Amino acid sequence: MAEYDYDVLVIGAGPGGYVAAIRAAQLGLRTACAEARETLGGTCLNVGCIPSKALLHASELYQEAASGHLTKFGVEFSGVTLNLDQMHAEKAKAVKELTGGIEFLFKKNKVTWLKGRAAFQDANTLTIGDRTVTAENVVIATGSSVTSLQGLEIDQKVVVDSTGALALPEVPEHLVVIGGGVIGMELGSVWRRLGAKVTVVEYLDQILPGFDEEVRRESAKIFKKQGFELRTSTKVTGVTVEGDRAAVRIEPAAGGEGETLQADAVLVAVGRRPNLDGLNLEAAGVQLNERGQVGIDHDFRTNVANVWAIGDVAPGLMLAHKAEDEGVAVAENIAGHTGIVNHDVIPSVVYTNPEIAGVGLSEEVAAARTEIKVGKFPFAANSRAKTNRDTDGFVKIIADAKSDRVLGVWIVSSLAGTMIAQAAQAMEFGATSEDIALTCHAHPTHSEAMKEAAMAVQGKAIHI
Ligand code: FAD
Numbered sequence: 007m008a009e010y011d012y013d014v015l016v017i018g019a020g021p022g023g024y025v026a027a028i029r030a031a032q033l034g035l036r037t038a039c040a041e042a043r044e045t046l047g048g049t050c051l052n053v054g055c056i057p058s059k060a061l062l063h064a065s066e067l068y069q070e071a072a073s074g075h076l077t078k079f080g081v082e083f084s085g086v087t088l089n090l091d092q093m094h095a096e097k098a099k100a101v102k103e104l105t106g107g108i109e110f111l112f113k114k115n116k117v118t119w120l121k122g123r124a125a126f127q128d129a130n131t132l133t134i135g136d137r138t139v140t141a142e143n144v145v146i147a148t149g150s151s152v153t154s155l156q157g158l159e160i161d162q163k164v165v166v167d168s169t170g171a172l173a174l175p176e177v178p179e180h181l182v183v184i185g186g187g188v189i190g191m192e193l194g195s196v197w198r199r200l201g202a203k204v205t206v207v208e209y210l211d212q213i214l215p216g217f218d219e220e221v222r223r224e225s226a227k228i229f230k231k232q233g234f235e236l237r238t239s240t241k242v243t244g245v246t247v248e249g250d251r252a253a254v255r256i257e258p259a260a261g262g263e264g265e266t267l268q269a270d271a272v273l274v275a276v277g278r279r280p281n282l283d284g285l286n287l288e289a290a291g292v293q294l295n296e297r298g299q300v301g302i303d304h305d306f307r308t309n310v311a312n313v314w315a316i317g318d319v320a321p322g323l324m325l326a327h328k329a330e331d332e333g334v335a336v337a338e339n340i341a342g343h344t345g346i347v348n349h350d351v352i353p354s355v356v357y358t359n360p361e362i363a364g365v366g367l368s369e370e371v372a373a374a375r376t377e378i379k380v381g382k383f384p385f386a387a388n389s390r391a392k393t394n395r396d397t398d399g400f401v402k403i404i405a406d407a408k409s410d411r412v413l414g415v416w417i418v419s420s421l422a423g424t425m426i427a428q429a430a431q432a433m434e435f436g437a438t439s440e441d442i443a444l445t446c447h448a449h450p451t452h453s454e455a456m457k458e459a460a461m462a463v464q465g466k467a468i469h470i
């Protein structure tokens with residue numbers, strides 16, 4: 007039997023890779039994790055989920071204080087000022103604590119951290135920096151990077167990607183966001199709340215692709231109320247940078263007369279692509295799928311028996327919790343157990359205010375597949391939302407008309423990101439809308455809107 011340095015070598019220490027490494031070590035496998043960055047945690051902890059949520063939280067606090075919104079609750083401020091350096095410092099502290107936390111977990115679980123960039127020599131042999139290691143199993147968890155528009159250079163000063171937008175040293179007067187997806191709306195919200203004029207240029211006729219149509223429409227209405235300018239069905243045809251300003255040329259997506267937007271900052275947020283550069287996959291014989299992702303089977307195994315792939319580099323939603331669940335499952339599979347991820351029940355959340363969340367099928371997709379029933383309940387009729395003066399949004403439950411099984415749940419609410427977990431669990435348990443309707447929910451809570459939406463599926467909501 008061949009002797010390897012490790013039973014498992016994971017490439018990349020993002021939410022997919024670090025979780026896979028920890029679980030593999032917990033299962034008794036000799037595990038190492040190669041990471042090219044100086045710190046663990048990948049995109050999510052260093053330049054993604056965590057710093058963006060830190061700024062979303064801080065900017066919301068600033069806006070609440072500065073806008074006078076709190077005066078109606080009897081909380082009065084004067085002389086509210088923004089200390090952007092302090093906001094960035096607190097964000098950096100959260101990132102440092104969390105990335106340091108992964109380092110602690112690696113030590114605790116005896117995962118060896120191999121610092122450097124990994125490249126395959128063959129399916130069992132890799133170089134990491136100037137050292138060569140062998141492993142019986144290799145997990146590719148190299149994540150994804152931002153894509154740009156053809157010919158548009160991201161200089162991280164005037165034209166930034168999400169990483170640059172998380173570190174702007176000043177609030178831009180006018181921020182043009184190219185792409186009305188999750189990153190565009192979250193980071194657009196940060197800078198809008200801090201005082202920037204924000205224009206979102208989106209190629210499609212609605213923002214937030216992949217979300218339920220009604221949710222997309224409702225969200226756009228709310229963002230417009232917050233002062234966003236949404237230029238949907240519009241394409242960017244070029245960006246010219248001169249000094250510290252940019253001219254963004256746009257025209258209708260269907261063609262027609264163009265115009266130019268002047269901006270102090272341009273955020274490019276048009277999607278992400280798998281990280282494969284320098285991995286030398288050919289040496290291992292690993293094949294990509296037609297979308298340029300690492301192709302895998304149901305067990306996360308590539309076409310090469312001892313090489314596996316998870317997270318953003320593999321097919322599916324580019325989300326940290328999807329990567330984490332795949333990390334656990336792939337380690338279980340490598341150890342000879344059964345690791346499963348139900349890709350039909352992965353929640354998505356946009357952490358704006360209100361938050362926008364969904365799990366399962368949208369109404370349109372569900373209706374195209376089968377006969378459905380839909381129940382909806384607005385937060386304007388929810389007592390806690392009314393008490394908190396927080397009535398934007400609704401809960402919508404889509405159920406199979408015959409079996410009543412829940413097929414999808416969509417929520418627009420300040421607490422949508424937390425509430426969607428209940429829906430995911432119900433769906434994972436194969437719940438019917440009646441199961442949710444018959445579950446006692448505490449009063450007064452936003453969660454009662456979930457129960458009422460479930461009751462509305464049968465036409466039996468009480469409070470509307
Ligand atoms: P990554 O986190 O990208 O980690 C891959 C790691 O591999 C990186 O650290 C990289 O340095 C390393 N690597 C790559 N190649 C090599 C190599 N050859 N050798 C060694 N190391 C290598 N998702 C959510 O679910 N919720 C959110 O709120 C959220 N917010 C986001 C906000 C922003 C601004 C961005 C950009 C993304 C956000 N995401 C969010 C998406 C989330 O960050 C990703 O889905 C998640 O990080 C994917 O995890 P991963 O482990 O697959 O890859």
Ligand code: NAD
Pocket residue numbers: 155184185186187188189190192207208209210213214215240241242275276277278323324325354355356357
């Ligand atoms: P996205 O796919 O969510 O949105 C990109 C948007 O850009 C789309 O609406 C698309 O139509 C538009 N677009 C593409 N080309 C365009 C063009 N030339 N002109 C105008 N618009 C154009 O991608 P993203 O916002 O960059 O996010 C990348 C990934 O990161 C997503 O897959 C997302 O899952 C993940 N992410 C998740 C969270 C979260 O879970 N809260 C937060 C941030 C990022």
